[in-house]
Amino acid sequence: MIPPQYLPVPIPNLVETKLSMLAGFGEGLAAFVDSPSADGFLRGYIDQSGRVAITPRFRAAGEFSEGLAWVSV
Numbered sequence: 001m002i003p004p005q006y007l008p009v010p011i012p013n014l015v016e017t018k019l020s021m022l023a024g025f026g027e028g029l030a031a032f033v034d035s036p037s038a039d040g041f042l043r044g045y046i047d048q049s050g051r052v053a054i055t056p057r058f059r060a061a062g063e064f065s066e067g068l069a070w071v072s073v
Helices: none
Strands: 021-026 029-033 043-047 052-058
Touching: 029 052
Parallel strands: none
Antiparallel strands: 021 029, 029 043, 043 052
């Protein structure tokens, strides 16, 4: 079961990507889960145009609020 914070969100102009899950947007950014790598599944953030804003490097990532988001490294 997909947690509610990772429900699919349509993104215009998102063409080629390795995103496997995407959270809702908070302050113009949404956390996403990248494809598995040697470090496991890492989270990063994309903007509303579909561009990666923060490279995946977190084990967990929350929604932005007041300019901040909780993450786990």
